[in-house]
Amino acid sequence: MDSNIDDLPQLVDTGAGFTVFYKERFLYSKRVPNRQIDVIISSIEHSIHSKEKTLFLFTSPLLGYGVVKLLSILPRSSFLFFLECDNNLGKIFEEFYSKIPRENNVTYLLSSNIMKILEKIETLTSFNFKNVLLIKGSAGHNLYENFYNNVLKSIEDATSTFWKNKITLIGMGRLYSRNLFKVLKLIKNDANSHFFTLQKEYVKKPILVLGAGPSFDFSYPFIKKHRKDFFLLAVDAILPSLSDLDIAPDAVLLLEGQYWIMSAFLASKYRNIPLFASLTSSVNVLQLICTDIFLYITPYTQFTFLEKLKIAIPNLPFFECLGSVGLLALQIALFIAKKGVPIFHTGLDFSWQKGFSHARSSNSVKNILISSNRISPLYKGIAVFPSQCSKVEGKKGETLSTTPILQSYAKLYKNNFALNANIFDIGEVGMNLTTHIMKEDSVIEYINS
Numbered sequence: 001m002d003s004n005i006d007d008l009p010q011l012v013d014t015g016a017g018f019t020v021f022y023k024e025r026f027l028y029s030k031r032v033p034n035r036q037i038d039v040i041i042s043s044i045e046h047s048i049h050s051k052e053k054t055l056f057l058f059t060s061p062l063l064g065y066g067v068v069k070l071l072s073i074l075p076r077s078s079f080l081f082f083l084e085c086d087n088n089l090g091k092i093f094e095e096f097y098s099k100i101p102r103e104n105n106v107t108y109l110l111s112s113n114i115m116k117i118l119e120k121i122e123t124l125t126s127f128n129f130k131n132v133l134l135i136k137g138s139a140g141h142n143l144y145e146n147f148y149n150n151v152l153k154s155i156e157d158a159t160s161t162f163w164k165n166k167i168t169l170i171g172m173g174r175l176y177s178r179n180l181f182k183v184l185k186l187i188k189n190d191a192n193s194h195f196f197t198l199q200k201e202y203v204k205k206p207i208l209v210l211g212a213g214p215s216f217d218f219s220y221p222f223i224k225k226h227r228k229d230f231f232l233l234a235v236d237a238i239l240p241s242l243s244d245l246d247i248a249p250d251a252v253l254l255l256e257g258q259y260w261i262m263s264a265f266l267a268s269k270y271r272n273i274p275l276f277a278s279l280t281s282s283v284n285v286l287q288l289i290c291t292d293i294f295l296y297i298t299p300y301t302q303f304t305f306l307e308k309l310k311i312a313i314p315n316l317p318f319f320e321c322l323g324s325v326g327l328l329a330l331q332i333a334l335f336i337a338k339k340g341v342p343i344f345h346t347g348l349d350f351s352w353q354k355g356f357s358h359a360r361s362s363n364s365v366k367n368i369l370i371s372s373n374r375i376s377p378l379y380k381g382i383a384v385f386p387s388q389c390s391k392v393e394g395k396k397g398e399t400l401s402t403t404p405i406l407q408s409y410a411k412l413y414k415n416n417f418a419l420n421a422n423i424f425d426i427g428e429v430g431m432n433l434t435t436h437i438m439k440e441d442s443v444i445e446y447i448n449s
Contacts, residue, residue: 009088015398020062022089026380027062027139037066040135045073054078055121055129057155058138059148061108062089066097070135071100079125082108083117083149085336089140112147114154114415122153127162133411157411161323164408172257176280176300179257183279185294186286197315198276198294200335205231206447207333210249211326211347212237215427216359219346220245222426222440229444230344233276233333235325236285238347240267241362249273253332255298255325261285276332279309279316298328322416324409330417342447343423344438349408349430351392395432402431 009022012030019028029035044051061067061082074080082097090110097108109120121127126335132155134148141148162219187195208223208230210216216238220315223232224247231363232249234242239252248270254261254277262284265271272291279297286293299306309316326348333343338344347359356365390407394400410431417423418434425437437448 007088007091017065018063020089020092022140023141023143025143026216027060027089028065033063034065037135037137038069041066041069041073044070044133044135045199048073048075051075051131051133052077053124053129054131054133054137054157055159056080056133057152058082058137060084060089060094060134060144061096061137062140063138064100066137067096067100071106074105076102076105078105079129080106081121081124082106083111083148083151084108084110084140085144087139096400100250114151117151118154118158121158124385127159129159130163132156132159137432148414151421153411154415157408159407161321161412164323164405173301175257177303178299179280179283181259182283183277183281183286186283190417194292195243196294197253197290197313197334198296198317198336201338203336203341204338205229206341207231207233207337207343209326209329209333209343209345209348210234210238210242211329211349211360212241212302212347212358212364213326213347213349213427214224214352214356214359215349215429216241216347216362218428219426219440220247222443223247226444229447231280233329235329235347236261236264237325237362237364239270241290243270251276253293253325253329254278254285255328257281259284262288265289267360279374296332306352320411322409323405324412327409327412327416328407330413330423334420334423337422341422344426344443346425346427347432348413348425349427350406350413351394351402351431351434353394354401357401392431394429395437396425396429400431418422 009020012019012021014030014033016031017033019026019030019033056070056078058080061084070080082093084093087110107120109117111117132152134152137139137368146431147365174229177319206229210232227247234252236252236254236256242249251274254275256420257280259282261282265285265288271289274291275293277286277293277295279295280300296319297309298319298321299322317335319328330343330345337343358364389403390402392400392402410433413433425434426440426443
């Protein structure tokens with residue numbers, strides 16, 4: 001539908017430059033339109049020596065006031081990202097943007113899709129910056145302030161995840177690479193051909209993702225009763241719990257590359273459950289499994305040989321590194337589910353109320369209980385009470401404990417999955433992650449409808 005001319009931005013000559021009238025307000029000063037943004041850029045110039053490796057997020061750039069000056073002082077190690085979410089305002093800036101010199105560290109995007117924005121920033125920067133500086137290019141920012149604030153928060157969360165992954169790579173990169181080549185060798189020598197790539201959109205039943213958080217303890221009677229109604233996708237750490245409860249999942253998700261995860265599989269009686277395994281996961285587990293193994297990868301770095309994998313194994317799915325096996329399980333559930341199939345989850349809490357941070361029958365809790373004695377009592381050490389705990393409010397208003405890393409996972413959930421209309425949280429306890437919360441007694445009614 002065409003916009004009424006009265007609804008479009010109007011250029012207004014103030015005598016000292018142009019301002020824009022839009023949605024019943026002026027987006028620059030009616031007297032000296034460029035004064036406010038010039039003050040902002042001058043302030044940045046005075047401290048530009050401290051702005052190395054910074055992402056400058058320039059929102060609603062409109063007529064481009066301040067842009068030329070900012071480009072002249074932009075450090076080579078920094079990036080300038082122009083962002084507009086309003087189509088009408090975007091058309092105004094596009095004309096200006098087409099005339100400025102193009103640099104590798106400068107780009108522009110017109111979008112209201114946060115995921116698309118993050119992808120564009122990743123393409124520009126590979127998240128190789130340390131700080132984000134927001135520059136409000138015009139009062140167009142104020143028209144969509146909540147959106148731009150959410151974008152800024154999402155960038156900060158994504159940057160934090162990047163650097164956490166970077167730190168992990170420093171400590172774990174060699175292990176992941178070593179595992180990857182061991183797995184490739186195992187595939188090559190596999191006489192029974194029980195390695196496959198994970199297939200897209202083949203699951204017709206509703207999917208229930210089972211994490212290892214405390215809410216699993218509340219959900220297992222429901223899971224036991226309605227086992228046949230779901231495709232059960234379990235994370236590796238909850239496998240011993242399912243074994244104790246005589247609940248065989250349809251697939252187990254393996255991400256961990258360290259040897260300790262082997263204990264979760266040794267503690268389970270199920271050795272013939274299909275395994276969804278990363279190419280960087282522990283090769284010992286793959287050798288233990290007696291059935292089909294479906295492969296995927298989360299690219300932990302930008303090594304050239306990972307790009308060559310796409311050519312060597314063209315159907316191999318690549319999933320984003322989110323740090324948490326539970327978040328990866330949701331990515332994979334979306335990948336394997338046919339269009340419109342609902343996805344439910346429990347055990348993805350990223351918090352705990354009393355006692356342990358995982359389900360009582362999970363492998364981590366069992367290890368704590370087994371290793372406790374008179375010299376090393378149950379409540380000694382960070383396994384039960386991690387450092388840097390903070391308090392958050394739970395779904396029922398109760399006080400929960402969490403940690404910075406768990407909070408970062410919760411933020412990633414909200415950014416990546418909370419708005420998906422096909423994903424539902426059925427856990428009784430845990431953090432508020434989404435508005436799509438469904439009581440267990442409503443789940444069966446929903447999927448039957």
